Amino acid sequence: MSWVAGADGPWGTHNLPYGVADGRIVVRIGDQVLDLQSVLALEALRSSTLNDFMALGPDAWRAVRERVVELLTDEQHRETVEPHLSPLAGKTLTLPFAVGDYVDFYSSEDHATNVGKLFRPDSPPLYPNWKHIPIGYHGRSGTVVVTGTEVKRPSGQRKGEAAPVFGPSVRLDIEAEVGFVVGVPSAMGDTVGVDDFAAHVFGVVLVNDWSARDIQAWEYVPLGPFLGKSFATSVSAWVTPLAALATVPAPAQDPEVLPYLAESDRSTYGIDLEVDWNGTVVSRPPFAGMYWTPAQQLAHMTVNGASVRTGDLFASGTVSGPRRDQTGSFLELSWSGADPVKLEDGSERTFLLDGDTVTLTATAPGSTGRPVVLGEVTGTVTG
Amino acid sequence: MSWVAGADGPWGTHNLPYGVADGRIVVRIGDQVLDLQSVLALEALRSSTLNDFMALGPDAWRAVRERVVELLTDEQHRETVEPHLSPLAGKTLTLPFAVGDYVDFYSSEDHATNVGKLFRPDSPPLYPNWKHIPIGYHGRSGTVVVTGTEVKRPSGQRKGEAAPVFGPSVRLDIEAEVGFVVGVPSAMGDTVGVDDFAAHVFGVVLVNDWSARDIQAWEYVPLGPFLGKSFATSVSAWVTPLAALATVPAPAQDPEVLPYLAESDRSTYGIDLEVDWNGTVVSRPPFAGMYWTPAQQLAHMTVNGASVRTGDLFASGTVSGPRRDQTGSFLELSWSGADPVKLEDGSERTFLLDGDTVTLTATAPGSTGRPVVLGEVTGTVTG
Numbered sequence: 001m002s003w004v005a006g007a008d009g010p011w012g013t014h015n016l017p018y019g020v021a022d023g024r025i026v027v028r029i030g031d032q033v034l035d036l037q038s039v040l041a042l043e044a045l046r047s048s049t050l051n052d053f054m055a056l057g058p059d060a061w062r063a064v065r066e067r068v069v070e071l072l073t074d075e076q077h078r079e080t081v082e083p084h085l086s087p088l089a090g091k092t093l094t095l096p097f098a099v100g101d102y103v104d105f106y107s108s109e110d111h112a113t114n115v116g117k118l119f120r121p122d123s124p125p126l127y128p129n130w131k132h133i134p135i136g137y138h139g140r141s142g143t144v145v146v147t148g149t150e151v152k153r154p155s156g157q158r159k160g161e162a163a164p165v166f167g168p169s170v171r172l173d174i175e176a177e178v179g180f181v182v183g184v185p186s187a188m189g190d191t192v193g194v195d196d197f198a199a200h201v202f203g204v205v206l207v208n209d210w211s212a213r214d215i216q217a218w219e220y221v222p223l224g225p226f227l228g229k230s231f232a233t234s235v236s237a238w239v240t241p242l243a244a245l246a247t248v249p250a251p252a253q254d255p256e257v258l259p260y261l262a263e264s265d266r267s268t269y270g271i272d273l274e275v276d277w278n279g280t281v282v283s284r285p286p287f288a289g290m291y292w293t294p295a296q297q298l299a300h301m302t303v304n305g306a307s308v309r310t311g312d313l314f315a316s317g318t319v320s321g322p323r324r325d326q327t328g329s330f331l332e333l334s335w336s337g338a339d340p341v342k343l344e345d346g347s348e349r350t351f352l353l354d355g356d357t358v359t360l361t362a363t364a365p366g367s368t369g370r371p372v373v374l375g376e377v378t379g380t381v382t383g
Numbered sequence: 384m385s386w387v388a389g390a391d392g393p394w395g396t397h398n399l400p401y402g403v404a405d406g407r408i409v410v411r412i413g414d415q416v417l418d419l420q421s422v423l424a425l426e427a428l429r430s431s432t433l434n435d436f437m438a439l440g441p442d443a444w445r446a447v448r449e450r451v452v453e454l455l456t457d458e459q460h461r462e463t464v465e466p467h468l469s470p471l472a473g474k475t476l477t478l479p480f481a482v483g484d485y486v487d488f489y490s491s492e493d494h495a496t497n498v499g500k501l502f503r504p505d506s507p508p509l510y511p512n513w514k515h516i517p518i519g520y521h522g523r524s525g526t527v528v529v530t531g532t533e534v535k536r537p538s539g540q541r542k543g544e545a546a547p548v549f550g551p552s553v554r555l556d557i558e559a560e561v562g563f564v565v566g567v568p569s570a571m572g573d574t575v576g577v578d579d580f581a582a583h584v585f586g587v588v589l590v591n592d593w594s595a596r597d598i599q600a601w602e603y604v605p606l607g608p609f610l611g612k613s614f615a616t617s618v619s620a621w622v623t624p625l626a627a628l629a630t631v632p633a634p635a636q637d638p639e640v641l642p643y644l645a646e647s648d649r650s651t652y653g654i655d656l657e658v659d660w661n662g663t664v665v666s667r668p669p670f671a672g673m674y675w676t677p678a679q680q681l682a683h684m685t686v687n688g689a690s691v692r693t694g695d696l697f698a699s700g701t702v703s704g705p706r707r708d709q710t711g712s713f714l715e716l717s718w719s720g721a722d723p724v725k726l727e728d729g730s731e732r733t734f735l736l737d738g739d740t741v742t743l744t745a746t747a748p749g750s751t752g753r754p755v756v757l758g759e760v761t762g763t764v765t766g
Contacts, residue, residue, distance in 0.1 A: 137606040138521040154687035223520040224607020304537035304610040
């Protein structure tokens with residue numbers, strides 16, 4: 001039990017996510033933050049990003065976490081530690097890590113099936129490669145922004161009658177995702193095995209991969225999404241360390257995957273998301289049901305010898321469950337606009353209007369048995 | 384006329400590309416390099432990458448270039464400057480800039496047409512969007528490597544009879560490209576106009592975007608190329624400043640492009656490439672014929688409000704001309720393997736074998752009237 005007031009809530013010592021507040025690395029405890037470089041003599045913590053610390057690897061991550069728990073629970077440390085706690089309120093939270101490469105996967109079978117049904121109603125909804133490959137692509141790392149950043153509606157080309165037309169996107173959407181942050185790099189030419197996930201990945205963020213469906217639909221053949229996605233990707237300010245999370249079984253796969261994707265212990269995280277649209281919870285996407293696990297994504301991403309770097313972010317792809325109210329995009333939730341979503345203020349929505357705010361939150365089973373709350377990711381659309 | 388011996392050749396004061404040798408910023412003059420921080424009092428030059436210098440913008444770029452020309456031509460500086468010249472031979476050239484985002488375009492009409500004919504023989508070779516959009520996608524910036532780096536043949540999935548098979552790529556290819564390096568960043572939400580190219584772009588590199596065609600063909604629907612490209616992209620060690628290059632007219636476009644892509648002065652660079660395969664020049668791709676210019680690529684890339692950062696690299700896409708011996712990939716040169724290429728040693732090639740070396744070189748009309756040689760990019764395939 002922590003001596004910190006309010007630590008018996010969701011932000012207790014079972015959680016302890018890392019962030020950067022007012023330019024310094026902190027962990028969150030209750031409604032306060034602990035300034036880490038003031039209480040731990042570790043050079044990597046003297047930084048305005050988590051990268052140097054994340055590069056140290058699992059032994060250092062474990063040692064720091066254990067020491068922080070000790071400092072915050074043992075009364076004998078209270079006198080020395082308390083001066084380095086301060087209220088979270090009023091602090092500026094910045095992007096907690098410098099992003100290397102950003103990769104976005106497409107790993108929900110329900111999402112891929114929904115998209116297939118909407119865009120190719122006369123064909124099988126999944127492409128032949130989908131159950132063999134964790135399909136993914138590179139996104140723009142320079143426009144990954146922290147929660148709270150306003151998102152300006154992008155302009156671009158969309159399909160017109162005779163010729164394309166240019167203007168602000170008229171089908172602006174979200175994608176509710178879970179992102180994984182690489183700590184320990186790999187060398188070019190090496191691979192990261194499917195069972196080596198925890199030796200490389202530091203933690204988890206929530207991701208909103210804002211998407212302009214009209215721009216995307218016109219541009220994506222044959223090289224994939226580009227400007228329909230590259231204008232902004234929002235992530236939470238808190239990185240939840242893997243150590244805080246319990247693992248849960250992942251769904252069975254059929255057909256059998258190739259050996260490099262075959263996990264000895266097929267597991268994932270039981271992260272339950274909530275999508276809030278202007279104050280109404282419109283969807284509850286379940287991450288545990290994703291067909292491809294983050295360990296498979298990392299193994300796939302490196303099987304060709306591509307290196308990973310500290311700060312690389314790879315996101316799950318839109319998290320959608322089998323039910324309509326479990327979908328992670330408004331494309332699916334409104335069935336491409338055919339079935340508007342009613343908000344609690346009585347208004348109806350299909351895609352995003354200027355002024356709309358979307359907030360993703362999540363909880364997950366924690367490694368101590370207490371559930372873990374993940375950091376939210378929120379953003380408001382501006383015209 | 385420079386007082387440096389050998390400066391009357393292709394690496395004279397009309398050229399002066401920037402690089403990083405033994406960890407310090409240099410310009411090349413003849414077969415020597417000039418250590419810049421020793422002769423210029425500019426903090427941004429005290430670095431092991433060009434990024435800080437590139438961020439300063441066109442006025443600083445111009446001032447430094449003019450001063451270096453003066454130092455290397457005016458005899459009165461010889462005594463103070465000569466001690467800071469040293470032979471290039473024996474120096475280690477590293478990646479001259481830290482890469483932000485890497486974007487790869489697809490801007491040669493001949494290349495896109497050839498690929499269309501090969502892969503979709505029963506359809507029009509160009510997709511409906513191709514003449515409206517400079518089609519592009521994000522590549523992996525963490526695996527951009529400097530010339531001379533060995534390229535390990537990637538393994539991955541490729542299409543099989545009943546199920547995909549896994550193994551080393553059997554259709555390993557090159558893509559001869561020209562890359563543009565961003566100096567001056569733009570803010571998120573802003574756009575870079577099609578006439579503002581020179582206010583942001585610092586210089587040019589040669590690029591070999593190594594490609595595993597079998598991996599790419601199986602993975603790329605619907606999100607584009609991923610592991611077929613992400614294992615390695617090689618760039619030259621020298622960044623040729625735009626100031627060294629003359630502009631030449633770019634091809635006319637039909638149909639008319641949207642206003643944000645319409646240049647007031649439609650121009651490009653007359654970069655003539657050579658592709659050398661194990662000592663035989665097999666192709667001479669002409670960059671000037673590319674349908675989309677780099678100014679249009681940059682304007683398109685930012686029209687949705689995506690920012691660019693110092694160090695961002697955007698490449699032209701495979702440079703192919705109308706003739707077979709002007710194509711920038713072996714997919715085209717060997718017509719997908721149907722028409723092997725004879726090398727001078729008598730051997731025949733379709734795709735790359737282990738041990739093969741490919742070297743791209745190029746020359747272009749220079750701003751002083753003397754032709755400019757660009758830095759080569761070479762790589763050898765290992766098994």
